[in-house]
Amino acid sequence: MGDPRGTGRSDGRGTSAARPKRPTMSDVAARVGVSQALVSLVFRNQPGASADTRRRVFQAAEELGYRPDTAAQLLRRTRSRQLGVLFTMRQPHDVGIVEALYPAARKHGYTLVLNAMVDTRDERQAMDELLGLRCEAIITIGTTFERHHPATGVGGPSIVEINPLTRAAGTDVVRTAERNGIRQAVDHLVAQGHRAIAHVDGGAMPAADERRRGYRAAMRRHGLADHIQVHPGDYTEESGARAARDLLARGELPTAVIAGNDRCAHGLLGTFLRAGVHVPEDVSIVGYDDSQLARLSFIDLTSVRQDAAEAAERAVRAAVERLDEGRTADRDIVLDPTLVVRGSTGPARTPSAPDGDLLR
Amino acid sequence: MGDPRGTGRSDGRGTSAARPKRPTMSDVAARVGVSQALVSLVFRNQPGASADTRRRVFQAAEELGYRPDTAAQLLRRTRSRQLGVLFTMRQPHDVGIVEALYPAARKHGYTLVLNAMVDTRDERQAMDELLGLRCEAIITIGTTFERHHPATGVGGPSIVEINPLTRAAGTDVVRTAERNGIRQAVDHLVAQGHRAIAHVDGGAMPAADERRRGYRAAMRRHGLADHIQVHPGDYTEESGARAARDLLARGELPTAVIAGNDRCAHGLLGTFLRAGVHVPEDVSIVGYDDSQLARLSFIDLTSVRQDAAEAAERAVRAAVERLDEGRTADRDIVLDPTLVVRGSTGPARTPSAPDGDLLR
DNA sequence: CTGAAAGCGCTAACAC
DNA sequence: GTGTTAGCGCTTTCAG
Numbered sequence: 001m002g003d004p005r006g007t008g009r010s011d012g013r014g015t016s017a018a019r020p021k022r023p024t025m026s027d028v029a030a031r032v033g034v035s036q037a038l039v040s041l042v043f044r045n046q047p048g049a050s051a052d053t054r055r056r057v058f059q060a061a062e063e064l065g066y067r068p069d070t071a072a073q074l075l076r077r078t079r080s081r082q083l084g085v086l087f088t089m090r091q092p093h094d095v096g097i098v099e100a101l102y103p104a105a106r107k108h109g110y111t112l113v114l115n116a117m118v119d120t121r122d123e124r125q126a127m128d129e130l131l132g133l134r135c136e137a138i139i140t141i142g143t144t145f146e147r148h149h150p151a152t153g154v155g156g157p158s159i160v161e162i163n164p165l166t167r168a169a170g171t172d173v174v175r176t177a178e179r180n181g182i183r184q185a186v187d188h189l190v191a192q193g194h195r196a197i198a199h200v201d202g203g204a205m206p207a208a209d210e211r212r213r214g215y216r217a218a219m220r221r222h223g224l225a226d227h228i229q230v231h232p233g234d235y236t237e238e239s240g241a242r243a244a245r246d247l248l249a250r251g252e253l254p255t256a257v258i259a260g261n262d263r264c265a266h267g268l269l270g271t272f273l274r275a276g277v278h279v280p281e282d283v284s285i286v287g288y289d290d291s292q293l294a295r296l297s298f299i300d301l302t303s304v305r306q307d308a309a310e311a312a313e314r315a316v317r318a319a320v321e322r323l324d325e326g327r328t329a330d331r332d333i334v335l336d337p338t339l340v341v342r343g344s345t346g347p348a349r350t351p352s353a354p355d356g357d358l359l360r
Numbered sequence: 361m362g363d364p365r366g367t368g369r370s371d372g373r374g375t376s377a378a379r380p381k382r383p384t385m386s387d388v389a390a391r392v393g394v395s396q397a398l399v400s401l402v403f404r405n406q407p408g409a410s411a412d413t414r415r416r417v418f419q420a421a422e423e424l425g426y427r428p429d430t431a432a433q434l435l436r437r438t439r440s441r442q443l444g445v446l447f448t449m450r451q452p453h454d455v456g457i458v459e460a461l462y463p464a465a466r467k468h469g470y471t472l473v474l475n476a477m478v479d480t481r482d483e484r485q486a487m488d489e490l491l492g493l494r495c496e497a498i499i500t501i502g503t504t505f506e507r508h509h510p511a512t513g514v515g516g517p518s519i520v521e522i523n524p525l526t527r528a529a530g531t532d533v534v535r536t537a538e539r540n541g542i543r544q545a546v547d548h549l550v551a552q553g554h555r556a557i558a559h560v561d562g563g564a565m566p567a568a569d570e571r572r573r574g575y576r577a578a579m580r581r582h583g584l585a586d587h588i589q590v591h592p593g594d595y596t597e598e599s600g601a602r603a604a605r606d607l608l609a610r611g612e613l614p615t616a617v618i619a620g621n622d623r624c625a626h627g628l629l630g631t632f633l634r635a636g637v638h639v640p641e642d643v644s645i646v647g648y649d650d651s652q653l654a655r656l657s658f659i660d661l662t663s664v665r666q667d668a669a670e671a672a673e674r675a676v677r678a679a680v681e682r683l684d685e686g687r688t689a690d691r692d693i694v695l696d697p698t699l700v701v702r703g704s705t706g707p708a709r710t711p712s713a714p715d716g717d718l719l720r
Numbered sequence: 721c722t723g724a725a726a727g728c729g730c731t732a733a734c735a736c
Numbered sequence: 737g738t739g740t741t742a743g744c745g746c747t748t749t750c751a752g
Contacts, residue, residue: 026746044747238657273658298630400730400732428730438731
């Protein structure tokens with residue numbers, strides 16, 4: 001049963017036994033005494049083999065250490081049933097979506113192929129890898145899809161974008177009703193007596209534009225147009241910290257700040273606390289994403305929640321509709337977020353309290 | 361040359377034109393008027409084709425939108441030159457390593473196949489996927505490698521473990537000299553006059569054991585055995601927060617705390633700040649990993665740095681040595697960490713100051 | 721229920 | 737320089 005090629009082959013593999021060839025379906029078939037095609041059938045759970053044969057096939061496979069070869073399957077199969085995922089690992093919310101994609105894909109009989117976008121590899125290259133692996137659809141998360149990618153044309157893969165930077169034609173989009181989320185945040189703050197509510201935005205990052213607009217609209221609707229105050233940011237902690245320092249330097253703090261996302265809120269919170277500004281007594285802070293960060297006991301951030309599991313499920317559904325159900329029209333799927341109220345927001349400082357009093 | 365199946369086929373693909381077959385090498389060859397093998401040669405950058413032919417091949421490929429099929433390459437090639445990566449996305453330091461693996465692998469002519477371990481997919485299943493894709497080696501990051509995996513035997517893939525939970529025979533390990541790192545932290549604190557130095561450990565997490573031991577050893581070496589104080593933790597923010605609350609409840613704070621990792625340190629820091637305990641005036645805090653977290657301006661954590669890029673490079677090197685250079689003996693690669701001093705550590709409170717004074 | 725045969729798109733070894 | 741040939745390990749179709 002052992003590898004008969006013997007030792008000492010000068011194949012550059014050193015002195016250990018020559019690497020035994022990995023067993024194939026034919027090896028399993030030979031061992032059981034059936035045809036290779038039948039083994040294939042058994043492994044695919046197709047009808048056409050007796051219960052006893054199945055048992056013997058599995059046992060032989062086990063004994064041989066057989067493992068189906070994905071490359072061969074992929075090559076021969078009509079459909080790959082693979083979904084490519086383009087993501088970055090830097091935004092915590094994106095990580096949650098990636099995790100949620102696994103069960104969603106499996107539920108529909110698809111497999112995931114992950115491809116991280118890091119600085120050194122551009123989206124184009126990552127896409128190429130995914131397409132080379134015959135992915136039938138690509139799901140991008142929070143990235144700006146390069147719409148002029150050569151593969152985008154007719155016959156190319158379906159593209160589903162989760163929280164894209166800009167919407168491209170010919171793709172499905174799963175996004176959050178950002179304005180709705182921000183509106184809930186503003187409503188909540190106004191109900192607590194806040195009027196001077198600032199916003200630290202996300203600059204050119206995904207959804208930042210909508211959030212900024214939503215903030216402005218909500219403020220106006222409450223008659224607080226005069227209090228509109230947008231600070232530049234980019235969804236990072238440091239941008240929140242910078243905004244906090246600006247605010248502190250200016251000596252007049254708003255009573256509440258809505259951050260572009262949780263990381264930014266974290267920067268605001270941390271910087272305020274370091275400066276002796278109490279949250280929420282002096283300033284209320286609202287985040288966005290309801291990430292793990294927001295839930296930490298010592299951060300305890302009121303935040304706008306986007307359900308990662310639902311976004312993942314909807315994205316997979318969208319791909320399945322195109323792939324298996326013949327849909328061709330673009331879909332725009334908008335998910336409603338909900339505000340999760342935690343300890344970082346509270347009643348506004350009484351208007352009568354002099355602002356200067358605040359930096360004790 | 362076009363798909364002659366025409367429109368209106370009731371193949372469940374809706375009314376759009378029938379999905380055009382993806383072009384193959386033969387299509388490119390036909391268009392140029394050369395053999396398919398020659399096209400293959402051109403794409404592999406092998407000698408044997410004239411400059412003019414190369415140009416025409418690339419042009420035809422471009423026009424056709426041709427893209428090499430990875431499955432077919434993988435199937436036919438002798439070597440896959442693929443490295444599988446098993447990782448979790450929950451530890452920031454691990455994310456840094458994954459990112460650093462891309463350039464390291466490319467440098468040695470290898471491609472990465474990522475596989476995230478999330479709650480719903482166990483390591484075994486993730487491994488199987490990687491092996492099905494013909495990965496020649498598996499690099500695991502911060503996970504406990506299941507040593508009884510059936511593929512582990514002779515002829516299986518090489519395994520390289522980065523910061524594993526426990527070391528398994530038959531694998532290469534890239535790890536940090538944890539004791540060294542902790543010793544540097546203790547030395548630094550002692551030099552600043554600290555004596556009551558506590559440690560919040562990482563429980564059963566990777567490397568936690570070594571760090572705990574290193575802490576005890578370093579304390580003893582400084583004659584501070586009486587001050588040894590280990591609090592249970594698990595590398596999460598909440599475990600740091602819990603330790604901080606315990607410490608506060610006990611009414612007597614050490615002058616410094618060495619956390620099991622940065623996330624834990626973050627929990628300590630945040631909880632202390634919330635409670636009005638100043639860092640580093642009242643308590644110094646040291647983290648571990650020197651993650652992005654540690655570098656944030658409002659966290660500014662003294663931390664033990666493990667170089668992610670070096671760990672990644674060494675891991676790939678280890679795989680390459682086995683795969684391309686015939687090494688068969690196990691390697692244990694130990695990387696020396698360095699302490700990065702930032703603002704979370706400072707001189708110890710003067711011993712004369714009554715402890716009770718501390719919670720102002 | 722089982723088997724034989726024909727490839728999927730490409731690479732590698734060889735002939736021209 | 738270029739073309740020919742023979743598969744890689746599997747799925748799929750068609751005959752028993």
